[in-house]
């Protein structure tokens with residue numbers, strides 16, 4: 191048996207700057223030391239490792255690519271690499287950072303008032319305020335424009351009524367960014383603090399995917415929000431979609447991390463597992479699977495990196511981000527499944543990581559725009575024709 | 580307090596090392612390089628001392644341009660400055676060469692350091708010689724394999740790991756101290772630290788800058804041969820009911836393995 195090739199098959203590392211790799215390595219160490227030893231227990235109990243949040247803040251993993259207001263101020267490629275490493279640990283922890291940074295801090299940073307930015311962003315970057323993002327409703331998923339949560343103007347306040355469904359961090363959040371429709375029919379963003387009368391949350395139980403992450407329903411019943419908690423620069427559906435573009439970009443990298451964890455587990459297992467007197471990795475069918483996993487992941491890396499470089503130049507658009515999210519998440523979902531398969535019966539136990547990633551990827555495939563929706567976004571971009579409705 | 584920390588770039592401890600028999604060296608291609616883990620304890624200790632007592636931490640490394648990366652990492656952890664002593668000889672395994680370069684740099688370029696911190700050894704070469712050699716060349720007291728360090732004024736107290744016990748030594752500053760695992764738990768570099776490190780320059784010192792010539796460093800050591808460790812023999816599984824298995828195991832340990 192010849193020695194197998196080391197990890198970086200295409201020398202893609204050469205395309206990164208030293209500092210970028212340094213950030214990746216720091217997050218890698220964090221994941222190895224803090225996440226991997228604990229994640230299975232959380233996954234079994236369906237709890238989020240809340241005690242990691244201050245450390246996530248200290249290292250600078252909350253709002254990575256935002257500048258000013260106490261935010262870390264990294265580039266988009268650095269943001270991507272950090273998400274990749276986090277999701278090599280678990281999608282739940284990566285989701286926490288995506289929601290905190292891209293879905294909660296970003297709208298305040300991009301559409302908020304100076305007071306809102308000063309009040310919330312520094313503490314959110316430290317992890318002292320946890321955020322969530324409420325767009326989806328039980329009857330408005332892929333079509334968020336049909337959302338029904340209402341905001342009625344009363345004096346210098348708005349009164350919120352309605353509910354949000356499938357909200358990551360919902361029950362552990364101190365602050366919710368909530369999108370609702372005014373009486374004039376316009377969508378606006380509201381900053382709803384925990385404990386506001388008329389605002390309640392309820393955790394969704396029985397999830398078989400994204401178990402190490404809190405997912406909740408947010409309920410608003412005559413919930414009074416002062417004018418100062420309305421995002422002044424967000425009108426219509428564009429702003430909430432812009433937040434999603436930020437998060438989707440990070441997810442495209444996260445998927446690479448998940449795929450890496452699955453591929454490496456499968457490769458090691460296949461080289462060690464003996465059947466018919468040989469390592470199963472010596473069978474052509476198994477090699478075929480491993481090669482496809484690796485090839486797909488290496489291509490995915492280049493895709494995310496290219497979109498990241500474009501984003502750093504300011505020349506990326508949302509359809510490019512859709513391509514990265516769509517391709518890489520599908521790739522990771524296949525990878526997890528194939529890895530699970532290569533592990534045989536061992537593959538269904540959480541002694542090995544693929545089953546956890548496989549379950550998580552079902553969520554990642556669906557949230558932040560389902561795979562189908564990204565196809566429609568790219569389809570519209572290349573044909574000029576809208577196939578959504 | 581003025582603290583110098585000496586750091587070495589070594590192959591990642593997780594990497595699989597392959598050897599090139601022709602050149603008697605390890606094959607660098609495809610290897611991941613890191614700061615030697617014991618040096619990280621030294622770095623962390625320096626930062627903690629600075630945070631508690633004030634002062635300046637400077638990271639120093641001997642090697643090629645590629646060592647810039649580990650020096651940047653030191654800056655990202657919180658070092659105030661970093662200097663690269665440029666030596667293109669690469670890995671010579673010649674501890675005296677490195678020690679001479681470091682001692683000369685301390686004499687010439689770093690004014691009045693109070694503490695020189697090292698890792699107890701570099702992983703990979705594992706000679707554990709450089710700290711002692713530097714202490715000798717500079718005529719400084721030394722405490723090696725240290726698991727606890729206290730500095731008060733110009734006195735230091737170190738707890739050293741020795742066979743089966745811990746030894747407490749005290750010494751005056753300036754002194755050389757080498758770090759053992761357990762001295763502390765190194766921090767994570769932070770994104771902000773990495774951003775700051777990006778903007779810092781890392782000056783380079785050549786042999787000339789140090790007033791040295793290649794002759795001053797004539798090799799004291801030659802690597803004659805390098806071999807990979809022999810592959811581990813397969814383990815033995817004792818299968819039986821617990822009482823019988825224990826018996827068989829003891830028999831094996833006494834007669835075959837001759838361990839007891």
Ligand SMILES: Cc1cc2nc3c(=O)[nH]c(=O)nc-3n(C[C@H](O)[C@H](O)[C@H](O)COP(=O)(O)OP(=O)(O)OC[C@H]3O[C@@H](n4cnc5c(N)ncnc54)[C@H](O)[C@@H]3O)c2cc1C
Nearest residue numbers: 323324325326331332356357358400553557558560562578
């Ligand atoms: C664990 C988890 C966490 C989440 N976190 C958040 C959060 O923090 N904040 C938030 O706002 N939301 C969150 N979501 C919600 C998520 O974004 C939605 O589930 C997603 O947008 C899909 O909506 P839906 O579930 O209503 O599915 P639907 O929109 O009902 O889609 C069902 C199926 O129909 C397909 N489909 C729909 N429309 C079309 C079309 N026009 N053409 C072709 N196919 C179509 C879809 O691709 C999908 O396969 C989360 C979801 C999960 C599972």
